[in-house]
Amino acid sequence: MFSLQQKSAVITGAGSGIGKAIAQTFSQARATVHLVDLNPDALQQTLSDLPAERSFAYPCNVVSQEAVAGITSKILERSGAIDILVNAAGIAHVGKLDTTTEEDFDKVFAVNVKGVYNMMRAVIGPMTARKNGVILNIASIASTVGIPDRFAYSMSKGAVLTMTLSVAKDYIGQGIRCNCVSPARVHTPFVDGFIAKNYPGREAEMFDKLSKTQPIGRMAKPAEIGALALYLCSDEAGFITGCDYPIDGGFIKLNN
Structure with a gap:
């Protein structure tokens, strides 16, 4: 079960943390993994532990739509298709409304919102042409509950959640599934x-x-997020779309 053999998966933020764990998990499930990250050294470190014949790295700033289009073209040339996209690239910010500068706000928005938009926009055409594809976005418990001192971050992850729902609704007829997970x-x-x-x-x-x-x-351990991502991107989850999955150690429901 949960094999990704003969699947081509693009994972952003693959140089560290959750993105790296998802890349490792997908590789173990026999996917061809295309690793995207701003940091080329971190990318190479992730790549070094994966099978060379089905693991590829693409340094890229997901904020740039032009750069994203470029690496998407390279991936399609190499694999012929993009079956799975996981948007794990993101940055954090600590601050309330009155301590969040315009520069802070714009930076968080650019990476966490525009970056996700750029990646989804780049793959949706090839996916709809094949009437098949899975998109998984990494949201946060901050998408749905109030977290102290996380104004800009919460804004961005709320947008990730609602973009997920919108894409799931708009492309369900074209065979595209879109979900998100919300870690604590x-x-x-x-x-x-x-x-x-x-x-x-x-x-x-x-x-x-x-x-x-x-x-x-x-x-949570990054590998635990990877395991949930594997299920949601596998054929076994073929009846699941438009859902947000908290993986939070009971934070949302039990923290009262």
Whole structure:
């Protein structure tokens, strides 16, 4: 079950964290993986652990529609089709409305919203031509519940959720499925860097505190997000579209 053999999957943000874990999981499921990330060194690190014959890297800034169109053309030349798109590229921002500058707002919007739009727009034509395709977006619990000091980030992830629903509705007749997953905190290098930068000398204390904001008592592992992504992008999930899947350790329903 859940084999992606003979499937061509594009994964953004594949250089680290959730995107990297999804790339590894899809590769284990026998997909041909096309890794997209802004950081070429991180891309090469991900690529080095994957089978060379069906793993390819494309340094790209997803904010640029021209750059996205360029790498999409290369992927189609190489594989002939794009069966799966996973939008995992994203950035975080800490701040309330009054502490979020216009520059902050625009930067988060550009990556988290426009980047997802650019990637979906680039693949929707080839997918509809074949009347087949799966799009999975990485949203967040911040899409649906209030998170302190995450004004711009919540704005962007709310947009990811509603773009997902719109695409699912508009292209269901063309054989396209579109869903999103909404993680709570996931233990990635970003989390470690955030704690080290903002709480020097208190890393262990703050890691424990942030872990316990999930009722389950810990952060998610990137591989756990990868496992859910694998199911939703597999043929076994062929009856699922227009859905948001919280993967949150009970945060939304039990945190009261």
